[in-house]
Amino acid sequence: MHEAFVQRLRGELACPVATAVPLAPLNTFGIGGPAGCLVTPGTVADVSTTLHLCCEARIPLYVLGAGSNIIVPDEGIAGVVLRLAGGLSEISMTGGLIRAAGGVLDRELAEFAWQHQVTGFEWVYDIPGTVGGAIYMNAGNNDGEVSQTVVAVTWVAPDGTIHESELSDLELGYRQSRFQGTPGIIVEALFQPLGSDDPDRIRRRMAAIQALRQSKFPPETLCAGSIFKRPPGHFAGRLIEAAGCGGMGVGGALVSPKHKGFIVNTGGATAADVLRLIAEVKARVLEDSGVQLTTEVVSFAPFLSFA
Template sequence: MEEVKTQLEHLQVGKVALNEPLQKHTTIKIGGPADLFIEPSSVEGLQKTLEIIKEQNHSFRVIGRGSNLLIPDEGMRGVVIKLGSNFDDLTEDGNTIRVAAGYPMIKLATVMSRKGMAGLAFAGGIPGSVGGAVYMNAGAHGSDISKVLTRARILFEDGSLEWLTTEEMKFSYRTSILQQERPGICIEAEFELVSGAKEDIVNEMQGYKDYRRETQPWTYPCAGSIFRNPLPNHAGHLIEQSNLKGYQIGGAQVSELHGNFIVNAGDATYEDVMSLIRYIQNTIKQKYDIDMETEVEIVTN
């Protein structure tokens, strides 16, 4: 990795570091070092980075704010690319907004609501970035990204850039085309919002934020919802009905506030969380004969 690091530093792609601790880059505060960590300063820097990585035949993973991610304590092999504060441009053209992948969703929802723009209030409590939200079609309160996105600019592994429409993104529940069918990196998104009464929009978003604050454990390090809802059931309800609130393995605990959250209650390890996930899955399977599928992205080396 030293050679790759030297090449990328010479090309001035952005921040490049060996053995960067990833617990600093996840909201659950778990994760060992990345072999090579890169925070590109531009789209061009990202393209150069992918080119070098491909030439050297290294694996890579792109992260944003790390809010939906569980990384092993031994870290991640290969290259970790973070789209952070260098990807936070926001431009407006009437009701159409274009925003870069590193822009925080909570900030975006807040800014737009204060401008009297409706459509993103549901995202006022989503802790991830725009790129991650598009990648997984993040949603809450009966809405999701697919309802407001018009198109997304994707960087594919061959270095090509392409705008994909909402239809081409093939969104479904917490899923997009980028996850399997056409792996790529969302670097920019375009949303179509609706002008409305500023006070009403702000109040709607604040209501959602207050609800999340009261019912979800964001005062603890956590990774957001752990399981996908096995519709028509809801993961949190099944877990709570199984009396698993507060159940703890090591430093990992099922939240006392919401059954579908696992919190880092103190020095939790990756294996603590994985053991708790498996325990929950086994319990729900035995009690309800329902298979619980994880929503959080779990890294395995």
């Protein structure tokens, strides 16, 4: 990373700018090389300014939430990583709606809702991502989905302009949103709670959902949740088991023998190990069942790139 560019970022931003930052501790797989530069924006203006400066200097920019659904390349990121987790973190209640910044953790959103005695967020308590990442992925599980409560999203376009989109424009589908096709940095979301309830009952539901999930998860904690999307009419885990892939490994990456839909880092796994294992599982499942698996976890792709 050019020193002059870093100095420019530091001069124009009022937020932390660090160089040569290891990304492995900043994603739940615990893999990948360092970021040339890591910016942790404290305001939406920091986001717009970073975009503007990267565009001007033709430096690639990547957007990171809590890193719970990505595979960071082993060679790292030769560019700027804008990390919203630990940055944009305001959350408030206005007129019965929850307004949460893109870097608010899902767990914090659930706790905030519990404190305000409103429902619809119990299921996000155990999702290890951010509000921005949850909208980007339209996160969900058996107990709920982002699409049930989000009503509007504020996002920053690659040219630095700020936009607001309502639910009908978010194109939310199964682990899909408009932001996967049309780039936008999600800086804030407005949520409409489903109702209100006694805080003890809300707390008990959060705890019960978490306990059930944890009982199914692998004992290894370094992973990115479900690697594959649920194929229509099937369960990925069952197809993987039927294809004999449970316990299969490449390097330090292993298909969890306990939860076949998870790949875990048993220690020292590389991104290349994980990608090779994903390819092998897909090939075996296709051969065994004829079903083509697609990944839910995403390779860490640039938000802005300059070929």
